Amino acid sequence: xxxxxxxxYQFAVAAPPGGYDSDAQSYITAVEAADGQALETAVKAAINxxxxxxxTDGIWNAIKASCxxxxxxxxxxALVPLKGAAPTNNNFVSGDYNRKTGLVGDGSTxxxxxxxxxxxxxxxxxxxxxxSTSADTTRNYARYLAAGDSAxxxxxxxxxxxxxxxxxxxxxxxxxFTLTAPDTTTGFIGISRGSASSFAxxxxxxxxxxxxxxxTPRNENLRVFGRPGEIPxxxxxxxxSFYSIGESLxxxxxxxxxxxxxxxxxxxxx
Numbered sequence: 001x002x003x004x005x006x007x008x009y010q011f012a013v014a015a016p017p018g019g020y021d022s023d024a025q026s027y028i029t030a031v032e033a034a035d036g037q038a039l040e041t042a043v044k045a046a047i048n049x050x051x052x053x054x055x056t057d058g059i060w061n062a063i064k065a066s067c068x069x070x071x072x073x074x075x076x077x078a079l080v081p082l083k084g085a086a087p088t089n090n091n092f093v094s095g096d097y098n099r100k101t102g103l104v105g106d107g108s109t110x111x112x113x114x115x116x117x118x119x120x121x122x123x124x125x126x127x128x129x130x131x132s133t134s135a136d137t138t139r140n141y142a143r144y145l146a147a148g149d150s151a152x153x154x155x156x157x158x159x160x161x162x163x164x165x166x167x168x169x170x171x172x173x174x175x176x177f178t179l180t181a182p183d184t185t186t187g188f189i190g191i192s193r194g195s196a197s198s199f200a201x202x203x204x205x206x207x208x209x210x211x212x213x214x215x216t217p218r219n220e221n222l223r224v225f226g227r228p229g230e231i232p233x234x235x236x237x238x239x240x241s242f243y244s245i246g247e248s249l250x251x252x253x254x255x256x257x258x259x260x261x262x263x264x265x266x267x268x269x270x
Contacts (some may be wrong), residue, residue: 015041016048023060024051027082035077042268043071050261057253062127064246065116065222069102071265078103084245085115087224100266101133102241103225107142111226111235116245118147118155119217123172127249128155128222129190129202131242131258135159141168142236143227144189145243149234153218157189159236171199173212179203188255194248202251 019025028044047068054060065084072078075097079087091110097103105111128145136142136159144167148154158168160178167179171193179201193199193214201208224243226235242258 020048021051024048030080031072031077034080035073037073040268043265046261046264046268050257053257059249059253062247062249063244065114066244068242070099070241087112087114099269102239104239105225105236107138107235107237108233112224114222114224114245117221119219121247123214123217124193124196125248126171127192127246129244129254130240131188131262132186132238133241134239135186136236136238138237140234142234144236145222145224146227147220147222148218153215167203169201172214172217174215177210179208188258190251192248192251200251202255
């Protein structure tokens with residue numbers, strides 16, 4: 001039994017009868033092994049609710065590579081993949097990690113290689129998404145999650161260049177598409193292509209449909225927090241607590257599940 005505190009009220013949290021979902025339990029076990037110690041029961045419950053919820057919503061199978069960059073006790077635990085390959089850490093250290101709010105970039109050298117190729121998902125059946133707890137302030141077209149830089153078969157979420165809007169998005173297209181959103185947007189940001197003629201984009205709890213013919217996906221791994229090879233460098237200094245890559249899905253449903261997960265993790269950790 002564990003406890004969480006919400007608005008100064010104490011609540012008891014226990015594992016559900018019959019235990020956790022098998023996929024949630026496998027992830028929890030791997031995180032605890034990487035951390036070298038157990039997670040709080042309330043943190044485990046939050047993870048279980050997320051996994052079960054995604055399955056209930058029918059979006060779990062579309063997630064092919066993902067990390068919950070929060071909740072774990074250590075950076076090593078945070079880099080355990082929820083699904084898919086483990087990311088390769090480039091220059092992050094333990095001081096960059098916060099259990100409640102995630103991992104922070106430096107806008108210069110730090111990024112994760114997701115180890116999932118941009119062409120691993122079908123040309124017209126793909127999504128990428130992140131959850132930001134603090135927005136990028138470099139204002140230099142920095143890459144939150146990206147493969148490519150020239151909009152030829154690329155897939156990316158890119159921060160704007162002041163005073164441009166926050167995010168430029170593309171999903172296997174031949175041009176950039178600006179999503180009108182506040183420059184200070186945090187929370188869930190994602191794109192999903194489910195057809196050859198358009199893709200959906202979501203930020204600030206709002207969806208947009210962008211007309212855009214798809215083209216062959218670039219052969220390149222998707223990176224989180226930046227993309228090496230950029231001149232000038234275009235890495236974010238945002239703090240991210242989640243990313244997801246995979247097939248097309250309902251962005252609003254994933255937004256709700258991820259946002260609830262982050263709220264629950266924040267409440268579960270003293």
